[in-house]
Amino acid sequence: MGAKLSGRDWFYRGYALLIYVFLFAPILVVVMTSFNPTGRATIPTEFTLEWYSELLDDTQLMTALRTSLIVAVVSASVSALLGLSAAYGLSRYRLPGRGAAQGVFYLPMLVPAVVSGVSMLMWFRNINIELGWPSIILTHVVVTLPFTMTIILTSFAGFDTRLEEAAMDLGATPWRTFRMITLPLVMPGVLGGALMAFTLSFDEFVVTLFVSGGGVQTLPIVVYNRIRYMLSPEINAIATLVMGFSIGLLAIAQGIIIIRRRRERSRQLETA
Amino acid sequence: MAMETMSDVSIRNLVKTFGNAVAVDGISLEVPRGAFVTFLGSSGCGKTTTLRMIGGFEHPDSGEIYIQGKPMGRTPPHARDTSMVFQSYALFPHMSVRENIAFGLQERKVGKSEIKERVQAMLDLIELPHLGDRKPKQLSGGQQQRVALARSLIIEPTVLLLDEPLGALDLKLRKQMQIELKRIQRQVGITFIYVTHDQEEALTMSDRIVVMAAGRVEQEGSAEDIFDRPASRFVAEFMGAGNVLPVQVESHDATSTSVNFAGRAVTVPQPLPDGEIALVIRPEKLRLDSTDGWQGKVVESVFKGSMMSYRVELTDGTSMLAEVAHDDTAHRHAIGDTVMLNFRGNDATLVPGSIGAG
Amino acid sequence: MAMEYVPNAEAIRPRRQIDWVPIITLGIPTLFVILFFVMPIVLIGRYSFNSIDPVTGLMTTDWSFAAYERALTSPIYQKIFLRTLTIALTSTIVALLLAYPLGYFIGAVAEPQQQGTLILLVLIPFWTSYVIRTYAWIGILQTNGFLQEVVGWVPGMGGSLLYSRAAVIIGFVHVYLPIMILPIYASARNMDKRYIEAAHDLGASPFRTFLRVTLPLTSPGIIAGIVLFFIPVFGSFVTPQLLGGTGDTMMGQQIQNQFGEAFNWPFGAALSMVMTAVVLVAMVLFFRFADPEEIYGG
Numbered sequence: 001m002g003a004k005l006s007g008r009d010w011f012y013r014g015y016a017l018l019i020y021v022f023l024f025a026p027i028l029v030v031v032m033t034s035f036n037p038t039g040r041a042t043i044p045t046e047f048t049l050e051w052y053s054e055l056l057d058d059t060q061l062m063t064a065l066r067t068s069l070i071v072a073v074v075s076a077s078v079s080a081l082l083g084l085s086a087a088y089g090l091s092r093y094r095l096p097g098r099g100a101a102q103g104v105f106y107l108p109m110l111v112p113a114v115v116s117g118v119s120m121l122m123w124f125r126n127i128n129i130e131l132g133w134p135s136i137i138l139t140h141v142v143v144t145l146p147f148t149m150t151i152i153l154t155s156f157a158g159f160d161t162r163l164e165e166a167a168m169d170l171g172a173t174p175w176r177t178f179r180m181i182t183l184p185l186v187m188p189g190v191l192g193g194a195l196m197a198f199t200l201s202f203d204e205f206v207v208t209l210f211v212s213g214g215g216v217q218t219l220p221i222v223v224y225n226r227i228r229y230m231l232s233p234e235i236n237a238i239a240t241l242v243m244g245f246s247i248g249l250l251a252i253a254q255g256i257i258i259i260r261r262r263r264e265r266s267r268q269l270e271t272a
Numbered sequence: 273m274a275m276e277t278m279s280d281v282s283i284r285n286l287v288k289t290f291g292n293a294v295a296v297d298g299i300s301l302e303v304p305r306g307a308f309v310t311f312l313g314s315s316g317c318g319k320t321t322t323l324r325m326i327g328g329f330e331h332p333d334s335g336e337i338y339i340q341g342k343p344m345g346r347t348p349p350h351a352r353d354t355s356m357v358f359q360s361y362a363l364f365p366h367m368s369v370r371e372n373i374a375f376g377l378q379e380r381k382v383g384k385s386e387i388k389e390r391v392q393a394m395l396d397l398i399e400l401p402h403l404g405d406r407k408p409k410q411l412s413g414g415q416q417q418r419v420a421l422a423r424s425l426i427i428e429p430t431v432l433l434l435d436e437p438l439g440a441l442d443l444k445l446r447k448q449m450q451i452e453l454k455r456i457q458r459q460v461g462i463t464f465i466y467v468t469h470d471q472e473e474a475l476t477m478s479d480r481i482v483v484m485a486a487g488r489v490e491q492e493g494s495a496e497d498i499f500d501r502p503a504s505r506f507v508a509e510f511m512g513a514g515n516v517l518p519v520q521v522e523s524h525d526a527t528s529t530s531v532n533f534a535g536r537a538v539t540v541p542q543p544l545p546d547g548e549i550a551l552v553i554r555p556e557k558l559r560l561d562s563t564d565g566w567q568g569k570v571v572e573s574v575f576k577g578s579m580m581s582y583r584v585e586l587t588d589g590t591s592m593l594a595e596v597a598h599d600d601t602a603h604r605h606a607i608g609d610t611v612m613l614n615f616r617g618n619d620a621t622l623v624p625g626s627i628g629a630g
Numbered sequence: 631m632a633m634e635y636v637p638n639a640e641a642i643r644p645r646r647q648i649d650w651v652p653i654i655t656l657g658i659p660t661l662f663v664i665l666f667f668v669m670p671i672v673l674i675g676r677y678s679f680n681s682i683d684p685v686t687g688l689m690t691t692d693w694s695f696a697a698y699e700r701a702l703t704s705p706i707y708q709k710i711f712l713r714t715l716t717i718a719l720t721s722t723i724v725a726l727l728l729a730y731p732l733g734y735f736i737g738a739v740a741e742p743q744q745q746g747t748l749i750l751l752v753l754i755p756f757w758t759s760y761v762i763r764t765y766a767w768i769g770i771l772q773t774n775g776f777l778q779e780v781v782g783w784v785p786g787m788g789g790s791l792l793y794s795r796a797a798v799i800i801g802f803v804h805v806y807l808p809i810m811i812l813p814i815y816a817s818a819r820n821m822d823k824r825y826i827e828a829a830h831d832l833g834a835s836p837f838r839t840f841l842r843v844t845l846p847l848t849s850p851g852i853i854a855g856i857v858l859f860f861i862p863v864f865g866s867f868v869t870p871q872l873l874g875g876t877g878d879t880m881m882g883q884q885i886q887n888q889f890g891e892a893f894n895w896p897f898g899a900a901l902s903m904v905m906t907a908v909v910l911v912a913m914v915l916f917f918r919f920a921d922p923e924e925i926y927g928g
Binding site: 012023083088089101104108110116120139142145174243 | 651653654656657658659660662664667669670728735736750751752753754757759760762766770772774775776807808861862864865867871872882885886889898899902910913
């Protein structure tokens with residue numbers, strides 16, 4: 001940047017820096033503390049991996065991590081599938097009731113999490129759904145569905161339905177048309193939606209707290225209980241790992257987008 | 273139905289409405305085997321809807337479409353022996369050119385080696401033999417157009433449907449593709465049904481033209497028929513007739529009609545149509561330096577390259593458009609010049625329809 | 631080749647045939663959400679009209695407005711409701727003041743090729759677990775915590791900031807600041823910068839320009855940011871539970887308490903309904919005053 005920066009620009013830059021410090025400070029404190037032998041949030045004077053090795057022996061945390069991963073993978077898959085189904089229907093269905101159906105999908109996004117949590121807990125008890133794996137996964141699918149549906153719906157928004165007509169015209173049955181044309185073209189949306197659902201599910205806390213029933217515990221639940229009831233420096237270690245994982249996922253998603261854009265650009269250059 | 277073997281497509285009393293709008297209002301026509309037939313009309317005339325019904329993308333409210341004698345009913349597109357070339361080409365963006373062209377054969381479970389051969393043959397036919405591995409986005413508009421054509425032709429449909437396929441191309445490329453399309457059609461011998469709003473395009477390519485307006489057929493015939501003998505005022509104006517003039521009938525018999533136009537008699541070799549009539553004469557059929565005829569004054573002159581276009585006002589106030597070859601045989605007129613305008617009755621046509629009406 | 635039209639059986643067909651595919655694909659997820667989300671809310675709605683038998687302590691299913699009466703008229707709950715609203719609105723205002731300059735900077739001032747990175751930096755904290763981020767503030771704010779050590783100065787009275795209202799507001803602002811920044815950034819980016827140049831050109835001072843041009847043009851983003859921030863904060867339960875004082879509880883905690891410890895389901899249900907109603911009203915106002923398409927489109 002060769003241009004001279006004005007006073008106004010310096011103000012903005014300094015201000016932005018302050019906000020970013022505010023946003024990242026807690027994260028950095030957790031990371032720093034995870035390597036601090038005292039296990040307390042102070043400026044570390046020594047470096048240790050002690051908390052990471054203790055983490056490996058902490059069966060409760062490791063089980064919770066495994067539970068969270070399984071819940072996130074299963075509910076993200078189901079959520080993406082239902083989201084795809086809903087987005088397909090919404091983009092093709094032109095009869096009355098379409099708006100109402102779309103509104104229903106957004107409800108879980110609007111109702112406060114505490115209210116969703118108690119409501120689903122009461123309902124699961126009423127209809128005898130076991131509190132544990134089934135209730136947690138069902139909950140996570142419901143909570144993530146508005147996000148997956150919205151993301152997949154954007155891929156359908158730019159979809160040229162004449163591509164489907166062309167495929168059928170060339171002899172493809174409706175199913176083959178979906179399989180060969182529609183699905184590959186909305187796949188980026190489906191994967192993006194699934195990734196979003198995975199992250200949301202992995203972090204979901206409030207609703208899960210109500211419906212988990214105590215037997216099956218996801219990572220945020222265990223972390224929360226530790227925070228409230230005992231000092232547990234391994235929390236910093238697992239938090240660092242989990243944040244590293246989340247940021248890694250985000251980086252991968254961003255990386256894919258950037259690579260795609262570059263490819264597009266080089267293609268356009270080729271033809272120009 | 274033996275009498276239908278001559279037609280690849282017969283359409284009977286086809287009606288299609290969208291909500292309250294009548295898109296197709298009782299169309300009947302026959303498309304002969306191997307012909308290049310064009311549906312010509314402005315947007316909203318029902319031409320595309322008719323084409324889409326032949327392809328099976330829309331279903332008629334009533335009436336029936338027969339393809340090689342078989343009633344189509346609600347047969348879905350994939351079970352019809354037709355193929356459509358879309359206005360936007362609708363090439364599959366995630367597949368290469370080769371995969372796009374091979375698609376129809378794959379869906380028909382044709383063997384791999386045969387697909388490979390036939391795709392290459394198609395690439396040769398459309399003169400893009402080396403671009404098979406490109407993605408559609410990497411091709412120019414004209415190239416995409418050819419690929420869309422190849423993708424439809426490879427399944428050897430009975431009828432190829434083309435929905436304004438040249439609409440997105442620039443003028444020069446369009447002219448080139450018109451000739452190219454005609455060449456390919458002759459080479460493969462498949463019936464083409466072509467939809468366009470461009471009358472020049474229709475004239476260049478078609479064996480038969482179907483002029484449509486407001487969901488009905490206005491006139492059906494060869495390019496010469498439509499151009500030289502418009503059956504209605506609408507067709508005359510749509511084909512760019514230029515001069516549609518009010519006349520009074522003086523006398524008529526079985527083969528000719530005499531009319532009075534601006535004080536002079538003109539005899540047109542044509543029986544008198546029903547109702548009110550108008551005289552149609554194309555601008556290029558007018559002469560301006562005749563010894564006899566209608567006197568007028570040049571009020572506008574436009575240079576059009578090979579032609580000079582003049583607007584002439586006759587002494588009675590009638591305004592006429594004349595086009596004269598721009599070469600050294602023709603005298604040039606300036607604005608304000610007095611000219612003697614004339615034309616032959618054989619070059620004029622009488623059409624039904626009054627002048628005040630539109 | 632003209633032919634007489636002969637009506638036949640094939641020619642006369644029903645006008646429309648129903649296409650079942652979209653109905654089924656839309657129907658299955660809709661039923662899923664109805665069964666596992668709408669029905670639970672309906673059930674809680676029904677509970678809110680139940681009452682507790684004072685003798686047995688059990689829930690009776692006769693229709694009653696007792697729970698609503700208590701929720702809306704009890705001074706304690708009026709106070710908690712007002713407190714929740716105060717904390718939520720204070721956090722929203724603080725967040726807006728912090729978010730606006732940054733969102734505007736990223737969207738309208740920063741070089742276009744830097745915008746992506748700057749927004750990604752806003753998103754990264756948002757993608758990390760909010761339980762962990764809230765937990766981090768405990769370490770920072772507690773007595774002898776990070777803040778005390780770094781700054782060497784303890785704000786507030788005596789000991790630490792932890793378990794105070796200030797801590798709760800800091801927690802909220804930190805956790806949800808990104809969803810306030812995003813819509814402001816989007817509307818600043820979509821804003822036509824020539825309007826500002828025109829205003830300067832016409833002699834408006836920077837302050838007047840901001841008031842008369844920039845602010846109105848970015849107002850859809852501001853409204854979206856306020857609503858998107860307010861909704862989760864108003865219903866929050868984790869942040870006040872972890873960072874707040876026991877005497878300064880919010881509505882979300884009360885609801886959890888009614889189901890978890892007090893076992894007064896009708897009352898908890900009525901509180902839930904009131905809270906949901908507030909959020910839905912906020913949402914409706916949002917749709918009245920801002921067009922979401924305009925904010926996120928383009």
